Amino acid sequence: MTQLKSTVDTGSDEFAANRDAMLGKLTEIEGEHAKAVAGGGEKYVTRHRDRGKLLARERVELLVDEDSPFLELSPLAGWGSDYKVGASMVTGIGVVEGVECVITASDPTVKGGSMNPWSVKKGFRAADIAAQNRLPSINLVESGGADLPTQKEIFIPGGRTFRDLTRSSAAKIPTVALVFGNSTAGGAYLPGMSDYVVMVKERAKVFLGGPPLVKMATGEESDDESLGGAEMHARTSGLADYLAVDEKDAIRLGRSIVKRLNWRKHGPAPELSYDEPMHDPEDLLGIVPPDLKTPFDPREVIARVVDGSDFDEFKPLYGNSLVTGWATVHGYPVGILANARGVLFSEESQKAAQFIQLANQTDTPLIFLHNTTGYMVGKDYEQGGIIKHGAMMINAVSNSTVPHISILMGASYGAGHYGMCGRAYDPRFLFAWPSAKSAVMGPQQLAGVLSIVARAAAQSRGQDYSEENDKAMRSMVENQIEAESLPMFLSGMLYDDGIIDPRDTRTVLGMSLSTIHNGPIKGADGFGVFRM
Known part of the structure; x- marks a missing residue:
């Protein structure tokens, strides 16, 4: 037995x-x-709802198959930092029309869904999971692009987002973008580099430069709709493959796209009875x-x-x-x-x-x-x-x-x-x-090693060693290592998936x-x- x-x-x-x-x-x-x-807090959640829009997690819930689980990834990203816990986006694995997909949803209640350094790292991790496990990706887009005050930490590494999309397409792993609102500047390339694009009528705005920037750069007068509205992209530029009448229609179209992927797993099937x-x-x-x-x-x-x-x-x-x-x-x-x-x-x-x-x-x-x-x-x-x-x-x-x-x-x-x-x-x-808990060693051991080294250094210099200072040092180090060993700290650093x-x-x-x-x-x- x-x-x-x-x-x-x-x-x-x-x-x-x-x-x-x-x-x-x-x-x-x-x-x-x-x-x-909670996203950006009650004020911004209420404002978002007053505009007739769904929250990020509500969009995910409607997208995945009814009563199927959603495995959220990196939910505590950015914990302990100056940014909102969760890093202004939701990522995870959900089943859509029977197909496991990596789903990424901007949270527009947090600074308009703009990307901070932790958002970028969280997005990279989701892209890695999609690539390593051969999963279609669905991006639920409503983002103001980069958080400009932190552009120095975002701009250079952030280009990998678009590289990952094009490599996924080349590997015959489909990418789908459902655009619910703003997708501007560099963010415009997210739908631009996806295999399938759905835009919500009178809501989606996709352009490299908005009307103020166009006015400054070229002197041209324009408005959001003619410059980057969903209907323009569906009828004129061809960037939109599908024009949705509202958010729920966009999600319906997204599910329909996945249904027609003819997706098959390459790994062996599990035993059916266990x-x-x-x-x-x-x-x-x-x-x-x-x-x-x-x-x-x-x-x-x-x-x-x-x-x-x-x-x-x-x-x-x-x-x-x-x-x-x-x-x-x-x-x-x-x-x-x-x-x-x-x-x-x-x-x-x-x-x-x-x-x-x-x-x-x-x-x-x-x-x-x-x-x-x-x-x-x-x-x-x-x-x-x-x-x-x-x-x-x-x-x-x-x-x-x-x-x-x-x-x-x-x-x-x-x-x-x-x-x-x-x-x-x-x-x-x-x-x-x-x-x-995870660290180079346990808090007491690490503090003890530092104490032994400091004591030996003092002895080699012929100096007295302060036991009082040693006790304070050990206490400080133990507290620091204990705090940095805890799962919330490590999860906030994206050292685990949740x-x-x-x-x-x-x-x-x-x-x-x-x-x-x-x-x-x-x-x-x-x-x-x-x-x-």
Whole structure:
């Protein structure tokens, strides 16, 4: 039998404390997400509605198939910055006429939908997901273009937006623009470089330069409609392929375009019949301790995520601080690597490298469940080859070509973050639980290292070392690293694709795997040199 048993005591005080802590973190994150949903605030939302317009998320909701989920991406982009949480746009993956699409919607209630530096980064991430997973893109456009005060951070990198659109078209991955309002200056190239363009009558305005700029540049008198109105583009310039009578009609036309794409997935289909997990996903709230120094068994997580709680563990007696094995999630075969006791030793590194090679031999996507403090340090471990063995694991992760999905459950520190396929290693998706933390090392360890270095420097200079100053320095550093390790900070920096409720992990993985299988799934033909 490969069905995982559970030893979680849901009636224990420990479970209750863990659950309360997780629910508290979820409440805090929901509060921050509410700021993104609020857009520019009540004043600007009311003004937008008074103009008879739908909000960005309302447009998305009408676009996607009824009762189908929408996997929002990077909802906390810009958190902790001077810009609105969410970066004035909504991005995500939704099903339109049975086709998974990357959807990007400007939020015109935030500075007219103008793009700030975080908007640009968020848009790039959505474009990467579309390209890597072969997904059609639908842009719901109503934007004043670049946020001019920050043009120095936007203009040069921002050109990539149009490059991505044209490359997508060249790769036969369709792009659709539904223009609801302004799409001016550089923003005019967004519909200009899309395969299909729908414009809303008497609402859409698409021009390189508005009437004031045209007057200044050429002396010509013009108005919005004759210069860049929807009807002009539909009848005269030919930029608009479809003229919509209103916003809902534009969305109807957008859905019709996708319906006629004749879209087919290139990856293998999942098994049509599979069992739900034998253990309750609700239990995931109480499995991770608030103190990440306390280990937890990742098999308890796996048992509540994979089909039928059926997990075929690989090398269970070797390198047992890393759990590896085979399963299916929503009918898709996967390999899973999950940290069990935090530290990665040489045995775990070699085990991971072999397992990743096997997954590439059989074209099997990999899921990484993070809870690691990094690779083990110390004289015996260095002499035993921890560097070359850790490098072997990182080599395997780097050169693996099957799709990777990472879930940060707990700690993800140091090079362990790399070996477990952190953001720099291009997982197709990376999501975090509210309990996750990521940094070069833990706050206490980092502060302790700085203290040791400062103490040694003072000694070498023959100076006295102030214990009072040391205590203050350690406290300051610990607080800083703790703040910069939290999931909201990392999500705001776009180092993950979103913070998810642990109970939604199976659903998010299923949507991610389905998305991934729009493209072919093929393992690596070879790896780099493994230092043995």
